[in-house]
Amino acid sequence: MSLAEMQAPIHRDEAAIAAVVEGLRATYGDRLSTSQAVREQHGHTTTWLKTQAPDAVVFAQSTEEVSDIVKRCAARKVPVIAFGAGSSLEGHVNAPGGGVCIDLSQMNAILEVNAEDLDCKVQAGVTRKQLNTDLRDSGLFFPIDPGADATIGGMTATRASGTNAVRYGTMKDAVLGLTVVTATGAVIHTGGRARKSSAGYDLTRLFVGSEGTLGIVTEITLKLFGQPEAISGGMCSFPSIKAACDAVIMTIQCGLPVARIELLDPLQVRACNIYSKLTLPEEPTLFLEFHGSESGVREQAETFGGIAEEFGGSEFRWATKAEDRTALWQARHDAYWASFTLRPGAKGVATDVCVPISRLADCVAETQRDLDENKLLATIVGHVGDGNFHVLVLVDEEDAGEVERAEAFVGRLNGRAIDFGGTCTGEHGIGQGKMKYMVKEHGPALDVMRAVKQALDPDRILNPGKILPEA
Amino acid sequence: MSLAEMQAPIHRDEAAIAAVVEGLRATYGDRLSTSQAVREQHGHTTTWLKTQAPDAVVFAQSTEEVSDIVKRCAARKVPVIAFGAGSSLEGHVNAPGGGVCIDLSQMNAILEVNAEDLDCKVQAGVTRKQLNTDLRDSGLFFPIDPGADATIGGMTATRASGTNAVRYGTMKDAVLGLTVVTATGAVIHTGGRARKSSAGYDLTRLFVGSEGTLGIVTEITLKLFGQPEAISGGMCSFPSIKAACDAVIMTIQCGLPVARIELLDPLQVRACNIYSKLTLPEEPTLFLEFHGSESGVREQAETFGGIAEEFGGSEFRWATKAEDRTALWQARHDAYWASFTLRPGAKGVATDVCVPISRLADCVAETQRDLDENKLLATIVGHVGDGNFHVLVLVDEEDAGEVERAEAFVGRLNGRAIDFGGTCTGEHGIGQGKMKYMVKEHGPALDVMRAVKQALDPDRILNPGKILPEA
Numbered sequence: 050m051s052l053a054e055m056q057a058p059i060h061r062d063e064a065a066i067a068a069v070v071e072g073l074r075a076t077y078g079d080r081l082s083t084s085q086a087v088r089e090q091h092g093h094t095t096t097w098l099k100t101q102a103p104d105a106v107v108f109a110q111s112t113e114e115v116s117d118i119v120k121r122c123a124a125r126k127v128p129v130i131a132f133g134a135g136s137s138l139e140g141h142v143n144a145p146g147g148g149v150c151i152d153l154s155q156m157n158a159i160l161e162v163n164a165e166d167l168d169c170k171v172q173a174g175v176t177r178k179q180l181n182t183d184l185r186d187s188g189l190f191f192p193i194d195p196g197a198d199a200t201i202g203g204m205t206a207t208r209a210s211g212t213n214a215v216r217y218g219t220m221k222d223a224v225l226g227l228t229v230v231t232a233t234g235a236v237i238h239t240g241g242r243a244r245k246s247s248a249g250y251d252l253t254r255l256f257v258g259s260e261g262t263l264g265i266v267t268e269i270t271l272k273l274f275g276q277p278e279a280i281s282g283g284m285c286s287f288p289s290i291k292a293a294c295d296a297v298i299m300t301i302q303c304g305l306p307v308a309r310i311e312l313l314d315p316l317q318v319r320a321c322n323i324y325s326k327l328t329l330p331e332e333p334t335l336f337l338e339f340h341g342s343e344s345g346v347r348e349q350a351e352t353f354g355g356i357a358e359e360f361g362g363s364e365f366r367w368a369t370k371a372e373d374r375t376a377l378w379q380a381r382h383d384a385y386w387a388s389f390t391l392r393p394g395a396k397g398v399a400t401d402v403c404v405p406i407s408r409l410a411d412c413v414a415e416t417q418r419d420l421d422e423n424k425l426l427a428t429i430v431g432h433v434g435d436g437n438f439h440v441l442v443l444v445d446e447e448d449a450g451e452v453e454r455a456e457a458f459v460g461r462l463n464g465r466a467i468d469f470g471g472t473c474t475g476e477h478g479i480g481q482g483k484m485k486y487m488v489k490e491h492g493p494a495l496d497v498m499r500a501v502k503q504a505l506d507p508d509r510i511l512n513p514g515k516i517l518p519e520a
Numbered sequence: 521m522s523l524a525e526m527q528a529p530i531h532r533d534e535a536a537i538a539a540v541v542e543g544l545r546a547t548y549g550d551r552l553s554t555s556q557a558v559r560e561q562h563g564h565t566t567t568w569l570k571t572q573a574p575d576a577v578v579f580a581q582s583t584e585e586v587s588d589i590v591k592r593c594a595a596r597k598v599p600v601i602a603f604g605a606g607s608s609l610e611g612h613v614n615a616p617g618g619g620v621c622i623d624l625s626q627m628n629a630i631l632e633v634n635a636e637d638l639d640c641k642v643q644a645g646v647t648r649k650q651l652n653t654d655l656r657d658s659g660l661f662f663p664i665d666p667g668a669d670a671t672i673g674g675m676t677a678t679r680a681s682g683t684n685a686v687r688y689g690t691m692k693d694a695v696l697g698l699t700v701v702t703a704t705g706a707v708i709h710t711g712g713r714a715r716k717s718s719a720g721y722d723l724t725r726l727f728v729g730s731e732g733t734l735g736i737v738t739e740i741t742l743k744l745f746g747q748p749e750a751i752s753g754g755m756c757s758f759p760s761i762k763a764a765c766d767a768v769i770m771t772i773q774c775g776l777p778v779a780r781i782e783l784l785d786p787l788q789v790r791a792c793n794i795y796s797k798l799t800l801p802e803e804p805t806l807f808l809e810f811h812g813s814e815s816g817v818r819e820q821a822e823t824f825g826g827i828a829e830e831f832g833g834s835e836f837r838w839a840t841k842a843e844d845r846t847a848l849w850q851a852r853h854d855a856y857w858a859s860f861t862l863r864p865g866a867k868g869v870a871t872d873v874c875v876p877i878s879r880l881a882d883c884v885a886e887t888q889r890d891l892d893e894n895k896l897l898a899t900i901v902g903h904v905g906d907g908n909f910h911v912l913v914l915v916d917e918e919d920a921g922e923v924e925r926a927e928a929f930v931g932r933l934n935g936r937a938i939d940f941g942g943t944c945t946g947e948h949g950i951g952q953g954k955m956k957y958m959v960k961e962h963g964p965a966l967d968v969m970r971a972v973k974q975a976l977d978p979d980r981i982l983n984p985g986k987i988l989p990e991a
Contacts (some may be wrong), residue, residue: 165769165878188773208718219716221725222693237965243874244906245690246943247679247729248961249950249987250969254692254725258718275775298636302659304746306777342819352813403714407636435715472717479720490719494708497976498721504975505968516720 052456055481056098059146059513065125066147070105072121073149080108091132091142091150097398097444097452098140098482103130103150110155112228112236112267119265119510120234122149126508131261133203134176136195138399139480141207141260145514153202156267159183168225168242170270173202189273192217195476196385205266207478208258212381215301215434216308216340217274219476224257228268232506242270255501260478261512263505277340281350282309282374286332286363290314290417293333294410296360297433301406305352309338309378310434314417316391317384317428324387325380330363335433336381338374381430388428388441395426395443400459400482402466403437403475412469413438416462423454437475464489484518496520523927526952527569530617530984536596537618541576543592544620551579562603562613562621568869568915568923569611569953574601574621581626583699583707583738590736590981591705593620597979602732604674605647607666609870610951612678612731616985624673627738630654639696639713641741644673651742660744663688666947667856676737678949679729683852686772686905687779687811688745690947695728699739703977713741726972731949732983734976748811752821753780753845757803757834761785761888764804765881767831768904772877776823780809780849781905785888787862788855788899795858796851801834806904807852809845852901859899859912866897866914871930871953873937874908874946883940884909887933894925908946935960955989967991 074081082088083105092102109115122129128148135142144150156172159180163169164187171180178198180191194211195204203209205227210219217223226240229252240246240253256264287293293312300307313321315331322329337353339346354365368374380387389395404412413429420427420442431438440462442455463473463486473479473486487495499517502509545552553559559573580586593600599619606613615621627643630651634640635658642651649669651662665682666675674680676698681690688694697711700723711717711724727735758764764783771778784792786802793800808824810817825836839845851858860866875883884900891898891913902909911933913926934944934957944950944957958966970988973980 163876163878165773166876167773168876208716208722210716214716218693221716221722222689231968235964235967237968238963239965241941241943241961242876243908243937243942243946244877245679245681245685245692245874245908245946247945247947247949248943248954249729249958249966250734250972251679251692251725251729252965252968254722255972258720258722263721275773277775302636302638302746304748342823344819345816348813348815403716405634405637405639405713406715407634437714437716466714470712471714472712472719474718475714475716476718478718483719487720490712492709493706494710494723495720496706497702497708497723500975501721501726501972504971 055484056101056140056143056145057514061147062126066104066127069121069125069127069149073105073107073118077107082106091135091152092144093135094140094143095136095138097396098143101143101145103144104147106150106152108152108155112230115151115230115265115267116234116236118149118151119230122510123233123508126510128510128513130512131202131206131265133174133200134197136197136199137203137207137480138477139482141478141480141515143481151265153200160268162187164189166242167273168270169273170268171201173200173267173269175201177201177204184273188276190276191271191273193220193223196382201269201271202266205257205269206260210476212309212311212432214432215310216306221254221257223272224253224269225272226270227253227256227266229256229264229266231264232511240270258478260480260515262502262516263511279343279346280338280340280374281346282338282377283365283367284329284334284336284377285357285365286330286334288361290333290413291410292360292362293335294433296335296356296362298406299356300353301434303352305349307337307349307434308340309336311336311381312431312433312438313384314429317388317430320387320391320428321380321384323390325383327380336377384430385441388443392426392443396446398442398444398455398459399439400462401437401439401475401477402463402471402473403435404466404469404471406433406436408469408471409433409436412465415465416440419458419461423458425455425458435475436471479516481515484516487518526955527572527611527614527616528985532618533597536598537575540592540596540598540620544576544578544589548578553577562606562623563615564606565611565614566607566609568867569614572614572616574615575618577621577623579623579626583701586622586701586736586738587705587707589620589622590701590703593981594704594979597981599981599984601983602673602677602736604645604671605668607668607670608674608678608951609948610953612949612951612986614952622736624671631739633658635660637713638744638746639741640744641739642672644671644738644740646672648672648675655744659747661747662742662744664691664694667853672740672742673737676728676740677731681947683780683782683903685903686781687777692725692728694743695724695740696743697741698724698727698737700727700735700737702735703982711741729949731951731986733973733987734982750814750817751809751811751845752817753809753848754836754838755800755805755807755848756828756836757801757805759832761804761884762881763831763833764806765904767806767827767833769877770827771824772905774823776820778808778820778905779811780807782807782852783902783904783909784855785900788859788901791858791862791899792851792855794861796854798851807848855901856912859914863897863914867917869913869915869926869930870910871933872908872910872946872948873934873942873944874906875937875940875942877904877907879940879942880904880907883936886936887911890929890932894929896926896929906946907942950987952986955987958989
């Protein structure tokens with residue numbers, strides 16, 4: 050499947066689209082936009098996929114409005130695409146058949162914080178940073194941190210995770226319940242505030258990660274965590290990726306409750322040194338963070354120090370002061386942008402895969418060999434406690450041969466991850482960009498996914514052209 | 521919905537059933553049984569629901585055989601019911617329309633243990649104790665422990681949990697991937713060995729807890745955990761249920777990574793004293809267990825001691841020796857059987873609900889008042905770190921009035937839990953017994969569950985008459 054095929058245009062019923070847009074304009078007035086700039090921004094993709102703009106963007110302010118908009122689209126079989134912060138990476142918000150984009154960013158109220166139960170309820174447009182700012186004085190925090198300041202709705206839709214997942218889980222684990230607008234415009238509530246339930250099908254988990262193709266998430270009930278009494282962190286260099294990965298495996302196997310354990314390859318370290326003005330040795334490096342009691346984090350760090358030594362790691366370099374730790378993790382979060390310092394003007398092709406951690410070192414090593422052989426410049430960072438790593442290929446867009454080599458590389462990388470018993474995406478999602486790997490990864494299970502889609506959205510109005518390749 | 525309605529017989533196509541059974545007999549010979557004893561044992565329910573036996577029981581030995589049996593049933597629209605250990609509590613394995621029961625207990629091979637990745641793959645008939653016995657020398661363990669020695673397949677089907685869930689999660693969290701035979705007899709694989717994935721719909725979580733109504737689980741890939749370096753535990757009495765629950769809330773809020781925190785009401789303590797020859801004060805009591813490093817468990821226990829004191833708890837009584845700890849937890853696991861010592865010859869009506877922990881004390885207090893007002897004898901135990909508690913009503917089956925009062929009580933209890941923002945079952949599942957609460961708990965979301973069922977099993981051959989009440 051070529052890039053063009055992945056983004057294949059979908060049949061448009063021009064009259065239906067025009068009628069729905071005009072009707073919405075009458076109701077939503079200024080909160081509906083058909084300007085080219087707004088439409089393009091809402092079909093914008095952060096990476097290499099081309100923008101496919103919707104016909105109109107409506108800024109919804111309530112679940113009832115989302116329901117109203119979906120009902121109108123359903124009546125005329127017009128595509129409807131939910132939009133949060135637009136930070137997804139695989140063309141999730143593109144509109145290959147045009148239609149109506151529902152921008153949820155104005156639905157940004159934090160509806161409830163239940164400190165005793167360690168949960169909260171937010172509207173879909175709340176961002177993760179907004180939530181944590183709001184929680185700051187409550188003693189609680191929400192741990193899931195994809196690179197961007199994504200919305201909770203978008204993170205739910207893509208089953209996002211981030212650097213803390215090894216300790217605190219992913220959106221699959223964090224979401225207790227949802228309010229969802231279905232393809233008919235019905236409003237349903239899934240899950241609830243109980244910590245566990247065996248009452249019927251797990252619709253919550255069905256909608257988490259469904260990328261707006263089964264329903265539009267408007268409210269999310271989330272698990273929260275107590276802010277740890279103490280946090281410590283630091284970094285450690287290793288003679289090889291293999292040695293670093295072996296240290297990670299041992300760490301996880303020992304049951305050390307590490308909060309973050311991130312791998313940066315030497316090229317990524319160089320980029321971070323330049324961008325974030327650091328002076329780290331340009332070697333395979335682990336960034337770590339420990340959460341717990343004062344004595345607990347000390348003990349964890351000592352245990353890790355012993356493990357690192359066993360695998361030839363450098364002495365553990367502490368970021369003892371809070372500001373040093375913040376600087377370290379800011380550098381990690383800026384790794385994506387830092388990479389571009391290695392090749393200013395280049396286009397970034399970002400991809401992520403996830404493998405069982407025992408296969409991580411081999412998978413990364415093969416990937417580096419593949420990059421070298423194909424003369425591609427790329428940085429690698431990984432949430433290695435989960436076996437998840439990201440490759441950012443820096444490509445000269447004007448060089449057709451290089452673009453082709455990069456696309457072919459991404460294909461091999463994803464196939465390799467699946468062959469290693471892993472998945473073509475640990476946290477970015479499928480969108481348009483990874484549809485072509487769905488058959489290899491899921492085989493006949495794809496038919497079951499298609500049956501679920503057919504049952505919940507028979508007219509295929511919800512974010513069409515995503516996740517499921519044509520049969 | 522009355523008990524009779526919950527167990528309403530389903531139309532039987534006698535000729536189709538006879539033809540399928542005869543065909544299966546020709547293939548499976550001795551591994552097919554139509555004896556009344558075997559059939560009744562496979563429709564046996566541990567609690568108050570009446571047995572509805574299947575027409576035949578086949579002992580399958582492979583996924584291919586399960587596929588073959590389902591295909592034959594599908595061809596004639598004959599019901600097919602998966603059976604593990606038969607330890608479910610809500611009539612899950614009953615056959616209100618007869619049909620074929622597939623007993624998976626002979627599929628009890630542990631297929632893989634991947635120590636480096638902390639995962640394993642087992643056939644559905646492996647029991648939790650069998651798995652842990654097998655793992656003993658590996659340094660790993662599987663934490664999920666419903667009271668019975670259930671099969672992993674059955675635990676997957678009911679989204680089971682147990683005393684360790686507060687620390688290690690439920691089957692929702694433990695299952696990484698599945699092999700499932702669908703309603704057409706197709707064999708699919710969901711999930712995989714990667715620790716996380718954003719690649720499409722979460723079919724794994726859709727099948728977990730679906731009680732054999734969407735597909736038959738034949739193989740399960742499970743997360744494992746390292747055996748903790750140190751374990752400590754003990755118990756503590758409180759002046760009231762409220763005080764005990766407040767101590768639990770504080771414990772969870774502090775982020776204390778308690779491995780088990782179990783509440784026993786005074787009546788349950790009395791029963792355990794008799795049955796397990798203990799001498800505990802007959803007061804609201806918490807049993808606790810801490811996992812971690814030597815110093816970590818000491819610190820956790822000290823922290824908990826401080827919390828207990830704050831809420832008027834007794835001094836923490838340590839079970840320092842491993843055999844004392846084993847005796848304590850054996851008593852907890854035997855609590856169900858112990859309850860019958862309070863009223864020998866009684867029938868047990870077991871039910872479980874789960875609420876946000878801030879509502880737990882109120883929910884338990886109202887429940888005890890309800891029991892008193894209705895002159896019902898019942899014990900209460902709870903996995904209170906999750907807000908989940910069990911009530912076992914001891915009923916004289918011969919006393920129709922008492923049976924009716926018990927049924928009405930269970931109805932109020934389930935309604936109360938839902939009204940408190942909770943669920944009608946934390947871990948037992950719906951089966952037949954809790955179908956009547958599905959409308960109240962899920963509202964219009966039930967239509968989405970029905971659509972999923974219709975999509976995956978349009979002829980309703982998979983465990984019919986369970987989970988979803990007739991619309």
